[in-house]
Amino acid sequence: MVRLSFILRDPLKLKQAAAQTVIVIYVALNLLSTQWWKDVPLGPPDIILGIFEAHKLDNNPNKIDLSVGAYRDNFGKPYVLPSVIKAEQNIVDKKLDKAVANDIGSEFFRQVMFRLAVGDDLLDRPHVSVQSVSGSGSIKIAAETISQLYKGNKLIFIPNPSWAYHAPIFRLSGLKTEFYRYYDERNHELDHSGMMTDLTHLPNNSIILFQMVGHNPTGADPTPNQWREISQILKDRNILIFIDMAYQGFGTGCLSTDAFPLKHFIEEGHMVVFAQSFSKNMGLYSVRVGGVTFMIRNEEEGKSILEQLKHSALCMYGQPPIHGSQIVEEIFRCPELKNNWENEVKMMHKRISSMRQVLLDKLHQNGSSRDWSHLMKQKGMFFYSGLSVEQCEQLINEHSIYVVKNGRMSVCGINEHNVDYLAHCLHKVTK
Ligand SMILES: Cc1ncc(COP(=O)(O)O)c(C=O)c1O
CATH class of the missing domain: 3.90.1150.10 (Aspartate Aminotransferase, domain 1)
Incomplete structure (x- = not known):
């Protein structure tokens, strides 16, 4: 106390004490901030x-x-697919600009993507689509949107095993994840009976993920008849079906044949969300182009979902990159180029x-x-x-x-x- 009053009376001492206090606080704060990331574990390795x-x-x-x-x-x-090289030449020749088309991708791109998925017969089915950053980005914004909007059970069932990022993407978006039996390790084939048993016991209103074709990592796909059975077992139970179409074209070489499960689920009246990617079938791996579609029941529902998808994307990465969608558009605009691309997929x-x-x-x-x-x-x-x-x-x-x-x-x-x-x-x- 005596010492404090002594300091307060002496302006020089007061200045020194203030300076010392500032230094102590500065050092303490610095020490604290160097601790912030001290025990952060390494992220999971790829x-x-x-x-x-x-x-x-x-x-x-x-x-x-x-x-x-x-x-x-x-x-x-x-x-690099020759059709892609030609499309890129066209983009340069036409001097297409790099301005942002819009927040959800051009209408033509989204139409093309939808048609590629569902074919010609289901084009009139109500849906909303947005362009996104390849398959990964499409799954992510769909997962975010489901997590925000879905009134059902926010629990998604994933095949065991599956692509390593399925579960983390859904979990980080706020959904619970569980696995259903998918592969019979002993006989090296689809665990059809295990899967059907697990699907029978899915809680109503939950979500199930399927890989449409060329299952990663097992290569084991259900046959068309098994897909029909799956559809039957999920029917009338309000289960949202999420389809990852990353390998469309690599199952049979025919893009349309490979889309059978998706088309069947839609025809059967299931509520379906599907994520598309041009990484594999156009070889646009690092260009990052794809998109996601929600099949909907009415316009009002579609409007909210679309706005929510757009919002998720804008908060995550802004507008979708245009170069990839221009390539896809060029290929689909020219019948000859499209035909070449389909043959390259077959090849x-x-x-x-x-x-x-x-x-x-x-x-x-x-x-x-x-x-x-x-x-x-x-x-x-x-x-x-x-x-x-x-x-x-x-x-x-x-x-x-x-x-x-x-x-x-x-x-x-x-x-x-x-x-x-x-x-x-x-x-x-x-x-
Ligand atoms: C099953 C599956 N889905 C989605 C993806 C994501 O791929 P991309 O983001 O390149 O479309 C992959 C990548 O390997 C995959 O195997």
């Missing part, structure tokens, strides 16, 4: 990208990357299918007596091999063949130049 990065650093001339789910040509190179599918057959033949030639029949039965880009983690690690560490450790291999990475080595090593780690 396992596939990690494997891909390791592949890039590997000097083995025989190395093979089968980790990334992206199409590669017969020399293992990323493939990609054909190369993948033929590589499945070549790999199977080479495995047999190497003397493998293991049952590889699932290699031929699975659809789309992936071979869900059934290899153990140890066998996958052996492929990576001893043979420089980079696969996902759940046994998933991207068939896109197999070509005439590496299939002998792959078959030899695959047999070696499995015999």
